[in-house]
Amino acid sequence: MEKTYETEKEFLENYDSTIYEKLSMTVDLLIFSVSNKKTNNYRKLDRKCFSVLMVKRKDHPFKNKWCLPGGFIGVKETLEEAGERILAEETNLHKIYTEQLYTNSEINRDPRMRIVSTSYMALVDKDKLTDTLSLEASWFNITVLEDEEKYSLTFDNEKESFVIIIEKILTEKTTEKYDYKIIKNEHIAFDHAKTIIIGINRLKNKIEYTDIVFNMMGSYFTLGELQQVYEVILGKKLLDPAFRRIIKDKVIKTEKVKTGGGHRPSVLYKYKGE
Amino acid sequence: MEKTYETEKEFLENYDSTIYEKLSMTVDLLIFSVSNKKTNNYRKLDRKCFSVLMVKRKDHPFKNKWCLPGGFIGVKETLEEAGERILAEETNLHKIYTEQLYTNSEINRDPRMRIVSTSYMALVDKDKLTDTLSLEASWFNITVLEDEEKYSLTFDNEKESFVIIIEKILTEKTTEKYDYKIIKNEHIAFDHAKTIIIGINRLKNKIEYTDIVFNMMGSYFTLGELQQVYEVILGKKLLDPAFRRIIKDKVIKTEKVKTGGGHRPSVLYKYKGE
DNA sequence: CTAATAGTGTCTATTAGACAGTATGTT
DNA sequence: AACATACTGTCTAATAGACACTATTAG
Numbered sequence: 118m119e120k121t122y123e124t125e126k127e128f129l130e131n132y133d134s135t136i137y138e139k140l141s142m143t144v145d146l147l148i149f150s151v152s153n154k155k156t157n158n159y160r161k162l163d164r165k166c167f168s169v170l171m172v173k174r175k176d177h178p179f180k181n182k183w184c185l186p187g188g189f190i191g192v193k194e195t196l197e198e199a200g201e202r203i204l205a206e207e208t209n210l211h212k213i214y215t216e217q218l219y220t221n222s223e224i225n226r227d228p229r230m231r232i233v234s235t236s237y238m239a240l241v242d243k244d245k246l247t248d249t250l251s252l253e254a255s256w257f258n259i260t261v262l263e264d265e266e267k268y269s270l271t272f273d274n275e276k277e278s279f280v281i282i283i284e285k286i287l288t289e290k291t292t293e294k295y296d297y298k299i300i301k302n303e304h305i306a307f308d309h310a311k312t313i314i315i316g317i318n319r320l321k322n323k324i325e326y327t328d329i330v331f332n333m334m335g336s337y338f339t340l341g342e343l344q345q346v347y348e349v350i351l352g353k354k355l356l357d358p359a360f361r362r363i364i365k366d367k368v369i370k371t372e373k374v375k376t377g378g379g380h381r382p383s384v385l386y387k388y389k390g391e
Numbered sequence: 392m393e394k395t396y397e398t399e400k401e402f403l404e405n406y407d408s409t410i411y412e413k414l415s416m417t418v419d420l421l422i423f424s425v426s427n428k429k430t431n432n433y434r435k436l437d438r439k440c441f442s443v444l445m446v447k448r449k450d451h452p453f454k455n456k457w458c459l460p461g462g463f464i465g466v467k468e469t470l471e472e473a474g475e476r477i478l479a480e481e482t483n484l485h486k487i488y489t490e491q492l493y494t495n496s497e498i499n500r501d502p503r504m505r506i507v508s509t510s511y512m513a514l515v516d517k518d519k520l521t522d523t524l525s526l527e528a529s530w531f532n533i534t535v536l537e538d539e540e541k542y543s544l545t546f547d548n549e550k551e552s553f554v555i556i557i558e559k560i561l562t563e564k565t566t567e568k569y570d571y572k573i574i575k576n577e578h579i580a581f582d583h584a585k586t587i588i589i590g591i592n593r594l595k596n597k598i599e600y601t602d603i604v605f606n607m608m609g610s611y612f613t614l615g616e617l618q619q620v621y622e623v624i625l626g627k628k629l630l631d632p633a634f635r636r637i638i639k640d641k642v643i644k645t646e647k648v649k650t651g652g653g654h655r656p657s658v659l660y661k662y663k664g665e
Numbered sequence: 666c667t668a669a670t671a672g673t674g675t676c677t678a679t680t681a682g683a684c685a686g687t688a689t690g691t692t
Numbered sequence: 693a694a695c696a697t698a699c700t701g702t703c704t705a706a707t708a709g710a711c712a713c714t715a716t717t718a719g
Contacts, residue, residue, distance in 0.1 A: 124451075138466045139413035142496075142507060159692075160696050177398075192412045192505055196496040214563065220494040220509050222416075222470040231466055233416060233507075235494050289488065290664045291602040328565040341697070358700070359681060380697040381689035390564045433718075434669045615670070632673070633708060654670040655716035 144199045145187040145236040145309065146170075146207070147218065147316040150243040151333050151346050152256060160379035165345040166258040168243075169272075169313060170207065171305075173253040178228045179306030183272075185313075186254070187234070200237045209248040214240045214332035219315050226308050234307075238316045240332035261317060261352055267300065268314055279304045283314055317350075324350055328367055331388040339375050339383035340364065418473045419461035419510040419583065420444075420481070421492065421590040424517040425607050425620050426530060434653035439619040440532040442517075443546075443587060444481065445579075447527040452502045453580030457546075459587075460528070461508070474511045483522040488514045488606035493589050500582050508581075512590045514606035535591060535626055541574065542588055553578045557588055591624075598624055602641055605662040613649050613657035614638065 148170040153163035171183040186207040190199040196217070204210060218236040226232065243256070250256075257272040268283045282301040288294050297311045305313075323329045330346055344360045366389070373385040422444040427437035445457040460481040464473040474489060492510040500506065517530070524530075531546040542557045556575040562568050571585045579587075597603045604620055618634050642660040650656040 139415050140466065141413050142416075158696090160694095162697070190496070192414065193498060195498060196494060196507070214565065216563075216566070216568065217493065219491065220470060222464070222509075224467060224469060233470070235496075289490075291488065291605055292490070292597060293601070294490065323566060327567070331565055339698085356682065356684090357698085358683085358702095361699080362681085376690070378697070379691040379695065381699080383690095383698060432669090434667095436670070613671085630709065630711090631671085632675095632710085635672075636708085650717075652670070653668070653718040655672080657671060 140231045142190050143234040145185045148239045150241045167349045168256045168258045182306040184306035185309045196235050236312045337385040414505045416464050417508040419459045422513045424515045439623050441623045442530045442532045456580040458580035459583045470509050510586045611659040
């Protein structure tokens with residue numbers, strides 16, 4: 118039983134901080150972007166892809182598997198600060214969009230020891246990356262197939278391609294909250310596959326009622342490109358007139374146009390919020 | 392620099408888990424419910440209130456201030472397990488609705504030492520609480536006033552009443568993400584006022600597109616009562632026909648009615664998802 | 666009878682979905 | 693010319709907002 122002290126000062130001076138067992142914390146960064154997949158027909162537009170940045174592990178545990186960039190937090194560092202530090206180490210980016218996703222605390226999620234990890238989702242415009250990525254880092258295009266029971270995610274980075282399958286387990290009816298169980302995964306370390314699906318769903322949700330998508334766009338874009346990004350994240354086709362109706366309040370038409378395709382040039386727009 | 396090992400087994404056997412500094416983690420529970428405020432006019436219905444459970448601190452730091460129920464997590468316990476344990480200690484409830492809210496990691500959020508805390512929001516039907524609360528615990532009705540720059544939250548539990556004021560600081564334009572700065576608060580310990588406003592906003596958001604509200608309702612309720620709960624959480628009046636149109640797919644009409652008010656009796660409904 | 670809530674009908678305004686049509690570049 | 697995309701007009705369907713009206717109880 119703790120002894121009681123009269124004043125808070127006195128209490129703090131006598132406080133023994135070793136009475137509760139301690140643990141380590143890490144930050145995992147789920148960095149999303151969109152990339153262009155070239156088409157071989159001169160008339161056709163590049164296809165937009167949704168991609169995630171992963172790093173190949175050099176050491177045990179999970180040696181040679183892919184994982185999200187991350188690292189331990191220091192004692193004089195908040196989770197947000199650690200996230201920013203790691204982001205700066207992996208990319209040359211500062212002050213980009215990040216949001217806290219989820220804190221994962223499974224006892225044996227890391228075979229080394231008890232580590233609790235908080236994930237952050239970051240959205241970047243890949244074209245703003247000026248430095249080349251480290252050798253171990255790579256952007257993977259993600260294709261999501263979803264049905265009632267599971268997700269099947271295909272990752273590919275030109276050199277390699279793999280599929281992971283995640284089962285959906287309904288844990289809560291009123292909000293349709295799911296738990297995710299990894300059914301097939303030979304390539305992604307730790308519980309990071311779960312973090313990826315949580316992030317995709319968060320993004321899918323927020324893209325519908327916020328302007329979050331503009332964090333992944335360049336300064337100028339055509340409405341066709343923007344629509345493709347929406348489509349690839351939502352996983353469905355949208356009707357042109359409906360899309361333009363909704364988006365027109367969020368963007369500003371510029372004088373510039375994008376030419377070069379074997380078809381009518383497209384007007385370039387800017388995000389209004391900038 | 393870590394030595395490299397051939398196999399993962401060998402690596403783990405030689406792993407020194409003391410190389411990173413460790414910290415303590417706690418779980419804070421934001422337990423919301425609705426209560427009835429009696430009216431003195433026999434004709435008038437009880438008014439629904441939105442309320443939160445808080446506990447008076449017996450010890451330093453923040454002695455005699457109110458805080459959210461919470462506690463340290465054990466080394467063999469996930470955050471969710473710790474949350475359930477604490478919930479069972481505070482109330483007699485098990486398996487109720489909980490969701491992870493936010494992980495707060497400010498360096499000096501606890502004057503004793505570095506503590507990172509993950510908050511969970513729980514929704515309960517107060518009438519299912521059979522045991523009486525411990526002496527130090529109390530339900531506070533919350534009234535939220537919001538304008539462009541700030542929130543003003545009034546807490547009252549019949550015996551005492553206080554106001555806290557929280558400034559909104561827009562930190563991110565695309566998703567209108569705010570940071571919260573406590574302007575006036577003499578009664579709530581730690582950063583728990585911030586956690587409360589985060590929880591209220593999460594609930595306000597989810598009530599619009601999920602069935603989350605039914606976690607706070609009893610088994611039978613009138614549509615008038617249900618509408619009042621929506622109104623008190625959303626902070627605005629709703630039109631009867633519109634509300635009934637939207638809610639009618641989510642509920643089942645029963646044979647029971649609620650009589651006794653000086654007006655037409657009201658049909659009792661059940662949640663369809665049960 | 667009256668105050669208070671319960672519950673419904675219907676008109677209008679707004680938004681979303683569908684589809685057809687026109688416009689204009691490059692090769 | 694032909695293809696691919698850009699962009700618009702308009703009809704219809706679905707949804708949301710507003711308001712007025714009727715119904716029913718305890719005192």
